[in-house]
Amino acid sequence: MKVLLISANTEHLNIPPIAIGLGCVAEAARRSGHDVIMTDLLVQDNYHQVIKEAIKGFKPEVIGISVRNIDDQIREQTRFLLAYVKNVIAACKKFSSAPIVLGGAGYSIFPQKTLIYLGAEMGIQGEGEQAFPILLEKLRKGSDLSNVPGLYLFNKGRQGKRTFIKDLDNILLPEPDVWPVSVLKNRQIPIPVQTRRGCPMKCSYCSTPAIEGILIRKRSPELVAKWIARWVDAGCSQFFFVDNTFNLPSSYAEALCDQLISLKLDIKWDCILYPKNVDEKLVSLMARAGCKNVSLGFESGSENILNIMNKKFTPDEIREASYLLAKNDIRQMGFLLLGGPGETRETVQQSLDFVDAMKPDSLKVTVGIRIYPDTPLSKYAAEKGVIAPYDDLLFPTFYLEKELENWLPKTVAKFMAKRPWVET
Numbered sequence: 001m002k003v004l005l006i007s008a009n010t011e012h013l014n015i016p017p018i019a020i021g022l023g024c025v026a027e028a029a030r031r032s033g034h035d036v037i038m039t040d041l042l043v044q045d046n047y048h049q050v051i052k053e054a055i056k057g058f059k060p061e062v063i064g065i066s067v068r069n070i071d072d073q074i075r076e077q078t079r080f081l082l083a084y085v086k087n088v089i090a091a092c093k094k095f096s097s098a099p100i101v102l103g104g105a106g107y108s109i110f111p112q113k114t115l116i117y118l119g120a121e122m123g124i125q126g127e128g129e130q131a132f133p134i135l136l137e138k139l140r141k142g143s144d145l146s147n148v149p150g151l152y153l154f155n156k157g158r159q160g161k162r163t164f165i166k167d168l169d170n171i172l173l174p175e176p177d178v179w180p181v182s183v184l185k186n187r188q189i190p191i192p193v194q195t196r197r198g199c200p201m202k203c204s205y206c207s208t209p210a211i212e213g214i215l216i217r218k219r220s221p222e223l224v225a226k227w228i229a230r231w232v233d234a235g236c237s238q239f240f241f242v243d244n245t246f247n248l249p250s251s252y253a254e255a256l257c258d259q260l261i262s263l264k265l266d267i268k269w270d271c272i273l274y275p276k277n278v279d280e281k282l283v284s285l286m287a288r289a290g291c292k293n294v295s296l297g298f299e300s301g302s303e304n305i306l307n308i309m310n311k312k313f314t315p316d317e318i319r320e321a322s323y324l325l326a327k328n329d330i331r332q333m334g335f336l337l338l339g340g341p342g343e344t345r346e347t348v349q350q351s352l353d354f355v356d357a358m359k360p361d362s363l364k365v366t367v368g369i370r371i372y373p374d375t376p377l378s379k380y381a382a383e384k385g386v387i388a389p390y391d392d393l394l395f396p397t398f399y400l401e402k403e404l405e406n407w408l409p410k411t412v413a414k415f416m417a418k419r420p421w422v423e424t
Helices: 020-031 047-058 082-095 105-109 111-118 128-141 181-185 208-212 221-233 250-262 280-289 303-308 315-327 345-358 376-383 407-417
Strands: 002-007 035-040 062-066 100-103 122-124 151-153 191-193 238-241 268-273 291-299 331-338 362-367
Touching: 002 020, 002 047, 020 035, 020 062, 020 100, 020 128, 035 047, 047 082, 062 082, 062 128, 082 100, 082 111, 100 105, 100 111, 100 128, 105 111, 105 208, 111 122, 111 151, 122 128, 191 221, 221 250, 250 280, 280 291, 280 315, 291 303, 291 315, 303 345, 315 331, 315 345, 331 345, 345 407, 362 407
Parallel strands: 002 035, 002 062, 062 100, 100 122, 191 238, 238 268, 268 291, 291 331, 331 362
Antiparallel strands: 122 151
8 A cells, every 4th residue: 555654743842853653663564565655744844735745746545644742741831732733634634535544652642532633534552563554454455443453443442452562673663765865864853763662660740651551672782783873874873762761771771882882883872861770881881882962851859759759769869870971971951840749849949959069961840740641640630639530631731739830930930040051
């Protein structure tokens, strides 16, 4: 079948990412014998014209659209990003009668509600590398769509039980020729690398379990390193490891760095580091392998708040990780997530004093926590009357301790005014 895949994300949100998940789906569909082209709206100025030209020139039989973000997760003047995706779908429907299949991280959190809001025919929750080729084959044959893993149909709900791919080495990473030339030429956009899926940490507010599950599944470090080498051969040198926790497990991270070092690749890369089990050996290997920037998601400088968030690290461990990164010339962006359950003026001040003393290279401060379904935070918010028990939470809702509603935004603004390295 002729398949047009569209990444509808246009948000940079810290680092401008191209759609690694959609790339994997494209590679899987290609290897299953389908004719696939992909466009990434992140690098396009006029989505309407791009979609028109792609559809008129290619005449797809199926259109897949990746939904990465539901909103920008900013409490003040929140932008609901699905409104833009709705326009993208309208453009597709204007020029084609092909069925539209949704997927992506944002879609997977709210599969049925997103499907209804956007008006697409169907969507796949979770990992599409197995499910999408199955769906394409059934559509080609005109067969019954029941039992397609993770498939939702408009107004009909889930058809097949969602599954998780156990061995990621069986799923091919996308090769450079999957993406449009416009993406590869844009050197401001790092190539995303996903070495692991799943996170067992169970932070109180996090949506990752809904997207990837809680079991860590890993690709072979050798295969990942050789894949990166092929992108280097294609002229790319900037990479971003999108794994939620690059150093979990740390033994895997070390093995991956060893592989990159052994190939002597001239690359620079960023990653997301969990502030526990970060030692001199790991950070030194990361630096030698090309790591230049780290997102250090510590969220709070208060041990009490860290416990409430179900973080497995302490302020002392954050300080140690920060020290080792600075020692090895790896820049660090810190993150504060203020206003959640148990937050007080005292714990906020502890966090602000903490980052002032630590002095990361940059800091992002978020006031209020986006509430996602089926998280401990959503259950707590319902108990406190912040949300209704039946609220589907598709439209952004935030938790902010009532006593801090007026004080916290002003305090953060005052803090930021004297520190140009802080942003919201």
